[in-house]
Amino acid sequence: MASAAEQLASNISLSSFSKATELKTRLWFTLGALVLFRLLSFVPMPGINPGAMADLYQTQSGGILDVFNTFSGGALERASIVALGVMPYITASIVVQxxxxxxxxxxxxxxxxxxxxxxxxxxxxxxxVLLTSVQGYFIAVGLESIGASQGIGAVVEPGMTFRIAATISLVGGTLFLMWIGEQITSRGIGNGISLIIMAGIVAAMPRGIARLLEGGRSGTMDPTVVMGIIALVVILTLFICFMERAQRRVLVQYPKRQTARGMTQQERSHLPMKINIAGVIPPIFASSLLLMPLTVIQMSGAGNDPNASDWLITISTYLQHGAPLYLALYAAGIIFFCFFYSAVQFNSEETAENLKRHGGFIPGIRPGKATENYFDYLISRITVIGAAYLVLICLIPEVLASQTGIALQLGGTSLLIVVNVTMDTVSQIQSHLIAHQYGDLIKKAKLKGGRRR
Structure with a gap:
């Protein structure tokens, strides 16, 4: 039997959407803000030669720069004023948390x-502001040094003036994106920062899809492989939707209370605990730390230097995408950050104390320290499942790319972000529709008991 919430959601129609003027205003505002972000990603920093910058980026791709470039929608590749995207803000948020x-x-x-x-x-x-200033300055210095070592004049006039101008531009661009994200959150739909990241990832999808289909049409790629990749993406998307909605519901019981009619009633509720408490943070952190040495080697030019030390060449070889050591360290990093961030996100002591303060308890578990230990036990078991799920989602594209030589435009981390943000946005839209049509939906669902005789 369908619940009341499901009955309400099923009664939402297109006519109710057409009457929700506030929701349409929020949607248009969100769309306009995301279009503005895409336009800013094509505005280069002062003193940059765009054509030479494109050639320079091709020599440095394959490291952590690819991660930032994907999340910024290609802005880093074009040396845009929003090249850093909202990654400094996300890093600062995690540090503050x-x-x-x-x-x-x-x-x-x-x-x-x-x-x-x-x-x-x-x-x-x-x-x-502090993180963006430091990263912006190092990007400006890196553009000068790498361009000079590669013989590519990406910077028109190197010097302190360019460094200061580039740093100010990057700080201003990141802060403006942060402000846009906050405006989307308050005046638009959903989490603005997450939508900006998703917009950058989705912007690169048409090019990847066109490349995949063109490979199947021209014969450079087996059509069976193309269909298999499409089917794999669909299956992974459905699996992510299932796992992100999965939760462990802990039964919480409250003491008997006196009702208005003088009867005692025992209240029960559930404490939902998501299977994937850490979200997409573990894959981002694991890939960033793992690709950092490779990026430093590439930016120093040692990776392409035949006279470089043997150990640098060895590190560069073993940390390439798809290498066995890279896959093993990537999986280990995801597992570590899953347990670490889950422990940070869910405070067992605080949750147990809140339950005790409000008179709630878990059947069969004593309030206080025993409840805290029970929560720690549950979190450990749930995190094992969540970590295995994240490892599976993130490693399948990597293994596929290493075995077939086909680099997927939509990797595991990007797919996680896109699906998660899409699900949250749809939930926000449904919440606005239900709030707008609440009175009419109550009548249609026949939940007004006052009219019943």
Missing amino acids: LGATLWPAWQALKKEGETGRKKLNQYTRYLT
Whole structure:
């Protein structure tokens, strides 16, 4: 039998969408903000030669730069003013979250409610400016040095003036994207930062799909392989949807309470615990740390230098995409960050204390320390499943690319982000529709008990 929420969702029609003027305004605002982001990704930094920059990027691809370039929608490849995207903001947010969990002063701010949240958000913005300034300066210096070593004049006039101008441009671009993301969150649909990242990933999809279909048409790629890749992407998408909705529901029971009619009633509820508590953070961190040595080797020019040290060449070979050592370290990094970030995200002690404060308890488990230990036990078991799921999703494209020589445009991490953000956005739209048509839907679902005799 369908629940009341399912009955409400099933009664949403196109006519209700046409009447939801506020929702349409939010959708148009979100679309306009994302279009503005795409336009900014084609605006180069001052002092950059776009044609030479494209040639220079081809010599440095394959490392961590590819990760940032994918999330920024190709802005890094074009040396755009939004080349860093929102990655500094995400890094700053994670650092502040860790600080709010581990540092007592920020723990106190976290417990202050809305006031503490605003202060932590302000600290996140300050840290974003600092990280963007450091990364922007090193990008400017790297463009000068790599261009000079490769004989490619990507920078028109190298010098301190270019470095300062490039750093200011990158800081301004990242802060503007951060502001756009906050505006989308408050005036648009869904999480603005996540939508910006998804827009950058989706922007590269048509080129990858066209390359795949062209390979099948021209005969350079077996049509069976093309159909297999398409089927694999569909299967992985369905599997991600299933796993992201999967949760462990912990039964919570409350003491008997007196009702209005003088009867005692025992209340029960469920505490949902997602299978994938860490989200997409573990694959991003694992790939970034793993590709960092390869990026440093490439930027130093040692990877293409025949006179380079043997150990540098060995590291560059073993850390290439699809290499067995790379796959093993990638899987180990995902597992480590899954357990680490799950422990940070879910505070067992705080959750057990909140249940005890409100009189709730888990049947068969004593309130307090025993409940905290039970939550730790559950989190450990759930994280094993979540880590295995993330490893499977992220390694399948890597193994496929190494075995067939076909580089998938939509990797495991990108697919996770796209599917997650799409699901959240659809949920937001449904919530707005239900809120707009709440009165009419209540009548249609016959949930008004006052009219029944």
